[in-house]
Amino acid sequence: MAKKRSGGGLTGTQQAAKFVGVSVLSGAVLAGIALPAFGALGLAAKGTVEGFDEIPANLKTPPLSQRTSILDSQGGQIATVYSRDRTVVPLANISPYMQKAIVAIEDSRFYEHGAIDLKGVLRALNKNATSGGVAQGASTLTQQYVKNVFVEEAGDDPDKVAEATQQTLGRKVKELKYAIQVEEELGKKKILENYLNITFFGQQAYGVEAAAKRYFSKSAKDLKLEEAAMLAGIVQSPSRYDPVNDAQEAKKRRDTVLQRMADMKDVSQAEADRAKAAPIKLKVSKPKNGCITAVSGAGFFCDYVREVFLSDPVFGKTKEERAKLWNQGGLTVRTTLDPQAQQSTQASIKDHVYQSDKVATAVTLVQPGTGKIMAMGQSRPYGFGNHETQINFSVNKQMGGSNYGFPIGSTFKPFLAAAAIEGGKPPTQQYPSPYEMDYPATVQTCGGKPWVNVRDEHLENENETEHGPYPLKTAMEKSVNTYFVQMLGEIGMCPVSQMTDKLHVVQGNGAKLPMVPSALTLGSTGISPLNMASAYAAFANRGTYCTPVAIESIKKPDGTALPVPKSSCSQAMSQNTADSVNTLLRGVTDSGTGALAGLSDRDNAGKTGTTDQRKNAWFVGYTPNMSGAVWVGSPSQSVEMENITIGGVYKEKVYGGEVPGPIWKDAMTGALSGLPAPNFVRVDIPDPQQPKDPPAGDAGDNAKGKGKGGKKHRPGDNKPGGGITIPPNPDISIPPGVIGGATDGAIGGNWP
Numbered sequence: 001m002a003k004k005r006s007g008g009g010l011t012g013t014q015q016a017a018k019f020v021g022v023s024v025l026s027g028a029v030l031a032g033i034a035l036p037a038f039g040a041l042g043l044a045a046k047g048t049v050e051g052f053d054e055i056p057a058n059l060k061t062p063p064l065s066q067r068t069s070i071l072d073s074q075g076g077q078i079a080t081v082y083s084r085d086r087t088v089v090p091l092a093n094i095s096p097y098m099q100k101a102i103v104a105i106e107d108s109r110f111y112e113h114g115a116i117d118l119k120g121v122l123r124a125l126n127k128n129a130t131s132g133g134v135a136q137g138a139s140t141l142t143q144q145y146v147k148n149v150f151v152e153e154a155g156d157d158p159d160k161v162a163e164a165t166q167q168t169l170g171r172k173v174k175e176l177k178y179a180i181q182v183e184e185e186l187g188k189k190k191i192l193e194n195y196l197n198i199t200f201f202g203q204q205a206y207g208v209e210a211a212a213k214r215y216f217s218k219s220a221k222d223l224k225l226e227e228a229a230m231l232a233g234i235v236q237s238p239s240r241y242d243p244v245n246d247a248q249e250a251k252k253r254r255d256t257v258l259q260r261m262a263d264m265k266d267v268s269q270a271e272a273d274r275a276k277a278a279p280i281k282l283k284v285s286k287p288k289n290g291c292i293t294a295v296s297g298a299g300f301f302c303d304y305v306r307e308v309f310l311s312d313p314v315f316g317k318t319k320e321e322r323a324k325l326w327n328q329g330g331l332t333v334r335t336t337l338d339p340q341a342q343q344s345t346q347a348s349i350k351d352h353v354y355q356s357d358k359v360a361t362a363v364t365l366v367q368p369g370t371g372k373i374m375a376m377g378q379s380r381p382y383g384f385g386n387h388e389t390q391i392n393f394s395v396n397k398q399m400g401g402s403n404y405g406f407p408i409g410s411t412f413k414p415f416l417a418a419a420a421i422e423g424g425k426p427p428t429q430q431y432p433s434p435y436e437m438d439y440p441a442t443v444q445t446c447g448g449k450p451w452v453n454v455r456d457e458h459l460e461n462e463n464e465t466e467h468g469p470y471p472l473k474t475a476m477e478k479s480v481n482t483y484f485v486q487m488l489g490e491i492g493m494c495p496v497s498q499m500t501d502k503l504h505v506v507q508g509n510g511a512k513l514p515m516v517p518s519a520l521t522l523g524s525t526g527i528s529p530l531n532m533a534s535a536y537a538a539f540a541n542r543g544t545y546c547t548p549v550a551i552e553s554i555k556k557p558d559g560t561a562l563p564v565p566k567s568s569c570s571q572a573m574s575q576n577t578a579d580s581v582n583t584l585l586r587g588v589t590d591s592g593t594g595a596l597a598g599l600s601d602r603d604n605a606g607k608t609g610t611t612d613q614r615k616n617a618w619f620v621g622y623t624p625n626m627s628g629a630v631w632v633g634s635p636s637q638s639v640e641m642e643n644i645t646i647g648g649v650y651k652e653k654v655y656g657g658e659v660p661g662p663i664w665k666d667a668m669t670g671a672l673s674g675l676p677a678p679n680f681v682r683v684d685i686p687d688p689q690q691p692k693d694p695p696a697g698d699a700g701d702n703a704k705g706k707g708k709g710g711k712k713h714r715p716g717d718n719k720p721g722g723g724i725t726i727p728p729n730p731d732i733s734i735p736p737g738v739i740g741g742a743t744d745g746a747i748g749g750n751w752p
């Protein structure tokens with residue numbers, strides 16, 4: 001007899017259970033007409049539903065989350081990423097043993113009953129009424145499938161997952177109504193297929209295909225009897241019956257499934273006994289999820305692709321929409337990454353800078369004219385261990401990079417030269433270029449109010465023998481600081497700022513370049529390698545700048561294409577200006593500070609850069625069909641590259657042409673192998689007679705290591721970027737441009 005409440009009569013749950021039992025027996029549930037009376041039986045309380053008819057008629061089935069494949073430009077796999085490891089397969093690609101095993105152990109009357117197993121419901125109702133709650137579910141495979149749909153729709157939201165799995169009569173009623181719909185619309189085979197693809201099998205495996213790969217390293221269609229029985233047994237409790245962590249418990253459960261299959265005549269008793277005698281034999285494949293598994297050092301490029309997807313409105317109006325689409329997965333993302341260029345880049349990095357070195361390097365190659373990112377790598381791998389990092393040194397902060405980028409030194413000078421030539425200065429322009437000088441007293445800005453040298457900022461060249469007069473070509477080859485400061489003083493900062501705007505050059509934090517002389521002549525501001533490679537690609541492309549792109553195409557699981565971001569190209573300067581800059585920078589790689597980077601078999605150009613106290617060294621160069629930027633330095637800006645060993649080679653002093661240059665050369669040589677070797681359009685720039693200076697590393701690039709871009713260091717001074725004294729504390733971090741363009745210690749936050 002049913003248990004009564006203290007006040008007399010059955011509890012609300014017991015009354016409802018009794019009602020459902022009567023309805024089931026009368027067939028009313030199957031007709032879907034008897035359950036509205038639940039509202040009068042107290043089912044409108046928290047955790048229930050107001051009425052059967054008020055439940056939406058159609059079950060909205062979300063696409064199953066699957067793994068996404070990220071491919072290179074040739075279709076080779078870079079990595080797989082997923083929120084849930086699942087590969088959806090048709091029933092025909094699932095072993096018959098697996099189909100029979102899951103039915104036998106989870107719902108042996110599956111093919112005999114409708115959406116609801118009447119015998120099972122009666123048994124469960126009797127049990128539940130006796131216990132005064134919902135102790136037994138009597139769920140059919142169809143109902144379990146419906147519940148899994150709710151869980152799938154909940155995603156990773158813990159509150160929604162709890163709601164989808166709560167043990168209440170209200171949720172059970174929802175399952176009943178939707179199960180009726182599913183049975184009518186799909187049929188048994190499709191329900192079984194969907195169930196096997198949605199169910200969780202433990203070990204991060206969702207769906208039978210992922211489970212077969214995880215536990216046995218094979219496809220679901222190839223599962224043997226004993227393997228299928230083991231997987232079917234896991235479903236009831238993936239943690240309890242996990243064969244990886246408790247093989248003995250998993251075997252007991254497997255043997256229970258095998259016996260059930262024999263009892264149901266799915267297999268003979270002899271077959272079941274032979275399978276029982278077999279030990280649990282696993283061939284576990286560890287989950288390979290995320291950019292950490294990327295090949296050829298492409299983990300950071302993989303992460304960049306993800307950041308592009310999550311940030312670009314083309315994939316959804318809101319961040320939440322884009323994240324949902326990415327986590328849903330099942331996408332095939334074909335990227336711009338060229339496998340030849342990536343392998344060459346990574347090989348060059350490994351040859352020149354070791355993972356364990358005090359400094360790191362980052363290299364990015366892009367294609368002029370298309371904006372395609374061809375390669376992206378760095379010496380500290382993508383990961384969480386020692387000398388690893390998840391910070392992408394090649395990109396801006398908002399795309400996973402460092403807070404400010406890295407000061408670029410004299411690699412900024414071509415932007416200034418381009419602005420001057422575009423404004424009418426001849427490429428033969430000469431300036432006195434003394435060994436040392438004060439910054440101009442005033443320099444014009446875009447706002448009309450000039451910059452004033454109130455701190456008596458001073459600069460000098462690398463060697464005392466470096467003094468003019470110099471023409472532009474020689475000044476570029478030797479990287480003469482005083483020449484370019486005099487040029488800026490004459491043309492003003494506004495043309496330079498306008499030029500860098502057209503080239504989309506921004507600080508690593510995304511902010512516009514500060515309008516101070518040190519930033520707009522000698523590169524005191526932090527910029528990312530991708531930004532620099534893309535800007536220089538405009539020179540190679542005869543003045544046309546193209547925004548960088550990483551994604552070629554994306555296909556959804558059904559093969560339909562998603563729209564992807566396209567490169568936007570615009571004329572940043574005249575063709576003649578670009579041709580003039582190319583001619584000037586050819587001299588840098590032919591015989592100037594970048595001679596060690598020069599390519600012997602094709603036209604190439606570039607510029608070296610070294611910053612204050614040799615904390616950063618750069619080489620940015622290009623051919624007509626590829627542009628690349630190489631940075632070497634300490635991510636935390638705490639290492640001065642003097643008397644240092646990099647890549648097993650001792651360096652007394654590091655220059656942009658001496659360490660980054662050879663990295664660029666080797667990376668580009670392999671990346672361009674087998675490709676056409678077009679030539680630049682040459683501009684005739686006469687060579688006037690000049691005094692002969694002894695060669696020196698990156699002459700002028702470092703201003704003798706004494707605060708290039710700022711005031712000269714006199715005895716007792718500690719003023720790396722201007723006239724404000726900064727205490728010698730390595731823990732102090734000062735953003736670029738705050739103090740006269742100072743950059744010492746400027747790469748704050750998120751250091752590896």
